[in-house]
Amino acid sequence: METGFDQFGAAMNHGDALPSTPDGVQARPNIVCVIPTFNEARFIGSVVVQTRRFADTVIVVDDGSTDATGVIAEAAGAVVVRHERNRGKGASLRTGLQQALSYDPSVIITLDGDGQHVPDEIHRLIRPILDDDADIVVGSRYLDGKSAVPRQRIWGHRVFNLVTNGASGTALTDSQSGFRAFSPASVNLLALRSAGFSVESEMQFLANQHDLRLAEVPITVLYRDPPKRPLWAHGMMVLHGLLVLIGQYRPLLFFGVPGMVVLMLGLISGVVVIDIYRRITMLAVGYALVAVTLIMLGSLSIFAGIILHSVRGLLLQLVGNGAGKDDSDA
Numbered sequence: 001m002e003t004g005f006d007q008f009g010a011a012m013n014h015g016d017a018l019p020s021t022p023d024g025v026q027a028r029p030n031i032v033c034v035i036p037t038f039n040e041a042r043f044i045g046s047v048v049v050q051t052r053r054f055a056d057t058v059i060v061v062d063d064g065s066t067d068a069t070g071v072i073a074e075a076a077g078a079v080v081v082r083h084e085r086n087r088g089k090g091a092s093l094r095t096g097l098q099q100a101l102s103y104d105p106s107v108i109i110t111l112d113g114d115g116q117h118v119p120d121e122i123h124r125l126i127r128p129i130l131d132d133d134a135d136i137v138v139g140s141r142y143l144d145g146k147s148a149v150p151r152q153r154i155w156g157h158r159v160f161n162l163v164t165n166g167a168s169g170t171a172l173t174d175s176q177s178g179f180r181a182f183s184p185a186s187v188n189l190l191a192l193r194s195a196g197f198s199v200e201s202e203m204q205f206l207a208n209q210h211d212l213r214l215a216e217v218p219i220t221v222l223y224r225d226p227p228k229r230p231l232w233a234h235g236m237m238v239l240h241g242l243l244v245l246i247g248q249y250r251p252l253l254f255f256g257v258p259g260m261v262v263l264m265l266g267l268i269s270g271v272v273v274i275d276i277y278r279r280i281t282m283l284a285v286g287y288a289l290v291a292v293t294l295i296m297l298g299s300l301s302i303f304a305g306i307i308l309h310s311v312r313g314l315l316l317q318l319v320g321n322g323a324g325k326d327d328s329d330a
Helices: 004-014 044-052 069-075 089-101 119-130 151-168 184-189 199-209 231-249 251-280 285-329
Strands: 031-037 057-063 079-083 107-110 136-140 180-182 214-218
Touching (some): 031 119, 044 057, 057 089, 079 089, 107 119, 119 180, 151 231, 199 231, 231 251
Parallel strands (some): 031 057
Antiparallel strands (some): 107 180
């Protein structure tokens, strides 16, 4: 049996009239797309034109571009929000998502402005949101194998997936995908702090924190041009952002695990000192100093992790109680 959404998806793909509810009101959801950009004059016009076929509103955040990105996007029919200086992808998404909420959307879509994503696949992302099966839907280039992902990117994504999934407590096959769909309620909960390319990873931390439902759908990613920056430099930026996120959201893991390793090395060094003294009745001062230093550093790191973990839990509890009080007052 064909559902209303199936009819809507067919209408989007074939240009037919949209289905209506029994009272004659069109059933099409209000779709708002957010596109963060920086110096994407070459592609942004076509991206906006294609995206407008499937969205009621397209918001382009021009993140301090030095080319004609904003002008071209505006000419193509997008609502353009400009940053005076380049602030990073995370800051652009923060701006765009907040702007999108003002349009009373049913679903908010994010996609990149470099032409890698295929707007025709928007219907795949919005369906789980409209069916109330998910709060955030991530488009994954690894679910169906249709995307010809360069080998060096595959290995980088595997590392980022491993770190992000393990630290955040949520699992995705494509943690770095920028092609996503959000319910308005989930956007209200995503208090993003990341300014750079680790913003997608931060969403997994926040999804776990707020018990948001994640889903993945297959998408196609097109690699038309060489990357703007060397892949190793991009990877180091993402990795740095991930480490910052782990320190913020998982302080016990961030400080406790390295602290435990350092403490164990200190204890092993201490055993070596004792063994040397037992055999030659002479204190190995160098080894002893190393052992004491490692034990102290390891212990301090573990206690720092415990304290920060407790403080974070207390702050989250206070914030939660404050929100609950505001709701009751309302």
